[in-house]
Amino acid sequence: MVAIIDYGAGNLRSVQKAFAHIGAEAKITNQKEEILSADHVILPGVGAFGDCMNGIHTHRLDDCIHQVIENGTPFLGICLGLQLLFEGSDETPDVKGLGVLAGNIKKIPNHEGLKIPHMGWNSISIQPDSRLFANLPAEPFVYFVHSYYMVPKDPSIISAVTTYGSTLPIALERENLFATQFHPEKSGETGLQILKNFIHTGRTK
Numbered sequence: 001m002v003a004i005i006d007y008g009a010g011n012l013r014s015v016q017k018a019f020a021h022i023g024a025e026a027k028i029t030n031q032k033e034e035i036l037s038a039d040h041v042i043l044p045g046v047g048a049f050g051d052c053m054n055g056i057h058t059h060r061l062d063d064c065i066h067q068v069i070e071n072g073t074p075f076l077g078i079c080l081g082l083q084l085l086f087e088g089s090d091e092t093p094d095v096k097g098l099g100v101l102a103g104n105i106k107k108i109p110n111h112e113g114l115k116i117p118h119m120g121w122n123s124i125s126i127q128p129d130s131r132l133f134a135n136l137p138a139e140p141f142v143y144f145v146h147s148y149y150m151v152p153k154d155p156s157i158i159s160a161v162t163t164y165g166s167t168l169p170i171a172l173e174r175e176n177l178f179a180t181q182f183h184p185e186k187s188g189e190t191g192l193q194i195l196k197n198f199i200h201t202g203r204t205k
Contacts, residue, residue, distance in 0.1 A: 001026070001041055001200070002019055002027070002039065002041070003026075003027055003042065004016055004026055004044060005030065005040045005041065005043050005061060006030045006054035006104055007055040007056045007058070007059045007178065008028055008052075009044060009050070009052050009080065009193050010046040011183075012143070013027045013125045014075075015042060015044050017185070018106055018184065018192065019153060021072075022199070026028060029121070030055070031129075032060075032064045032089075033112065034058045035064055036064065036067060036068060039074075040074045040076070040079075040201075041073075041074070041075045041076070042075075043076070043077050043085075044078045044079065045077070045080025045082075045084060046080060046114045047080060049080065049084070049089040049091040049092045049095060049105065049148075050092030050094075052093040052164060053096070053098075054085060056084070056098070066098070069100055069176065069177055072175070072176050074198060074201040074202065074203065074205040075177050075178065076178045076179065076180075077177075077179035077180070077199050078180055078184065078185070079181060081150060082095070082150060082179035084097050085097065085100040085104045087101075089105035089148060090107045091148055091197070095200075100126065100177070101177075102151075102153040102154065103150060103153045104150075105149070105150055106150075108146070108147055108148065108165070110165075116147050117145060119145050120143070120162050123139045123140065124141075124142055124161065125138065125139055125160060125161050126138065127159045127160065128203045130159040130171075131161070131178075131201055132159060132171065132178050132197050133159065133160065133171075134197050135193060136194070141188040142182040142190055143183070143187045143188075144162070144182045144183070149181060150182075152172065152198050157168075157174045158172055159172055159173040159178075160180075168181075170182060176204040176205075178201075180194070
């Protein structure tokens with residue numbers, strides 16, 4: 001079973017429907033027992049960094065998220081779910097992130113002719129050894145809606161980048177931990193293949 005963590009952020013149903021489309025049972029839940037016992041766990045997110053961290057604290061899910069990752073359960077952060085894994089964000093500098101990963105979230109630099117938020121389809125360049133992007137072309141197109149991007153202290157975890165005025169890291173992979181700044185559930189057949197790849201990953205402990 002795939003547990004989709006419900007902490008008050010939007011976009012849960014579309015993620016659930018995408019998993020149903022590939023034949024995977026996915027349950028939206030904020031129950032720690034269900035999350036901890038799941039085979040795979042998703043942290044989605046739409047909205048502001050500070051609001052979403054407040055939702056995680058309100059539902060007392062921060063320790064649960066850390067435990068899932070430490071247990072070796074395959075874990076996928078989507079969009080703001082990626083950003084929350086880091087120490088903090090320029091969006092709300094006074095709010096601490098989950099701190100699973102060292103690094104911070106930065107505002108996309110302004111470039112003439114580019115709109116922020118970055119919204120729509122963009123190609124990405126993927127690392128050839130990425131498990132999440134297996135069986136995909138080298139530069140597939142995916143769907144974005146974001147104004148911020150990750151700056152990890154360990155660049156070796158970056159599994160894909162995109163070009164939007166400058167080169168932006170937009171996906172990461174470390175052992176059982178995966179995350180994408182784009183929305184796989186809105187990225188057509190490419191996104192469905194990414195979710196299939198995630199489902200085929202196993203526990204690392």
